[in-house]
Amino acid sequence: xxxxxxxxxxxxxxxxxxxxxxxxxxxxxxxxxxxxxxxxxxxxxxxxxxxxxxxxxxxxxxxxxxxxxxxxxxxxxxxxxxxxxxxxxxxxxxxxxxxxxxxxxxxxxxxxxxxxx
Amino acid sequence: xxxxxxxxxxxxxxxxxxxxxxxxxxxxxxxxxxxxxxxxxxxxxxxxxxxxxxxxxxxxxxxxxxxxxxxxxxxxxxxxxxxxxxxxxxxxxxxxxxxxxxxxxxxxxxxx
Numbered sequence: 639x640x641x642x643x644x645x646x647x648x649x650x651x652x653x654x655x656x657x658x659x660x661x662x663x664x665x666x667x668x669x670x671x672x673x674x675x676x677x678x679x680x681x682x683x684x685x686x687x688x689x690x691x692x693x694x695x696x697x698x699x700x701x702x703x704x705x706x707x708x709x710x711x712x713x714x715x716x717x718x719x720x721x722x723x724x725x726x727x728x729x730x731x732x733x734x735x736x737x738x739x740x741x742x743x744x745x746x747x748x749x750x751x752x753x754x755x
Numbered sequence: 756x757x758x759x760x761x762x763x764x765x766x767x768x769x770x771x772x773x774x775x776x777x778x779x780x781x782x783x784x785x786x787x788x789x790x791x792x793x794x795x796x797x798x799x800x801x802x803x804x805x806x807x808x809x810x811x812x813x814x815x816x817x818x819x820x821x822x823x824x825x826x827x828x829x830x831x832x833x834x835x836x837x838x839x840x841x842x843x844x845x846x847x848x849x850x851x852x853x854x855x856x857x858x859x860x861x862x863x864x865x866x867x
Contacts, residue, residue, distance in 0.1 A: 669853060680842055680857035681799065694854055728798055734853070738787050738846045739804065744855055746798035 641665055642747035644729050650753045653719060659750045661712040661729030670712040671744065672704060673728040681728055687712060688734060719754045726751050758782065759845050759858035767864045772833045776861045778843030779825045788826045789844040790817055793860065799842055803828070833865045 642663045651657050661670065669688050673681035686694035687706040701723075703715040712729055730744040760779045768774045780788070787806050791799040803810050805826055809818040816829040830837055843858035 671854065680859050683854050683856075686854050688853065726796075738789075738853075738855065739806075743789060743801055743804065744799075746800070748798050751796075 642729055642731055642745050644727075644747035644750050646750055647748065648751050648753075650755065651716065651719065652755050653721075655719075656715070656717045658716065659714040659727055659729075659752070661714075661731075661747055662710055663731045663745070663747075664710055665731065665745070666709075666733075667731035667745070668709060668734040669732045670706060671730040671732075672712070672714050673730060673746075675726040675728055675749070685714075716752075719752075721754050724752055724754045758856045759843055761843050761858040761861050763859055763861060765862040765864050767866060768833055769866055770833055770835060772865075773829065773831045774833060774863065775827055775829045776841055776843075776863075777825050777827050778858055779823075780843075780845050781824070782845070783821075783824060785845050787846060788817075788819060789855070790826075790828050791842040791844055791857075793840045793842055795839075799857075802841070830863075833863075835865050835867060838863055838865045 645660045671686050672684040674684050675681045683696050684698045685704045690706045701718045705713040726749045728749045729747040732744050733742045735742045758781050766774055789804050790802040792802045793799040803812055803817045805817045805819045814831045818827045840860040840862045842860045844855045847854045
């Protein structure tokens with residue numbers, strides 16, 4: 639079982655809907671990430687939160703709105719999405735040491751598979 | 756040049772074969788590197804970390820060549836269960852940016 643929990647596992651929504659993806663971890667990690675992955679492509683970074691503050695936004699359209707209510711939770715609010723936004727959305731977390739290391743690397747959730755009709 | 760480049764494959768090998776993948780990176784200041792494995796429709800999972808010249812874990816060996824800026828992953832005695840996509844991962848090196856950049860992945864199919 640993954641230590642990063644994502645819900646829902648699958649989501650189908652229309653272009654006018656508002657929905658949210660949720661991510662939770664209890665490993666004490668203070669960095670949390672959203673990645674987007676299309677079929678047969680690598681994960682692409684969307685957002686990074688460090689100590690519950692947004693530290694990286696990779697020029698993601700405003701129809702994706704991240705939120706980090708506390709150190710264990712990360713949400714991704716979705717509104718007015720397009721069919722091309724259909725993808726696997728992966729949440730990840732890590733410790734916030736100065737460098738990445740084997741003990742301090744990303745742990746991914748199982749992902750939320752989103753389909754936009 | 757892309758930050759991280761991999762041969763997409765697929766590599767189709769018989770069980771028991773030895774197979775190697777290469778990954779080149781553009782930022783010479785990178786200090787740590789990772790190989791993740793991703794099964795079809797699953798999340799990426801850490802396979803190995805590489806910091807100095809290399810790392811070995813059972814049938815898997817990762818090697819780092821800083822002069823030529825590439826890392827490799829060697830899998831010996833391939834098993835059917837090794838079939839997956841192998842992602843080469845390098846940390847961002849921009850100041851204040853803490854995240855990982857994924858290569859496009861190399862797909863391995865081990866056949867009976």
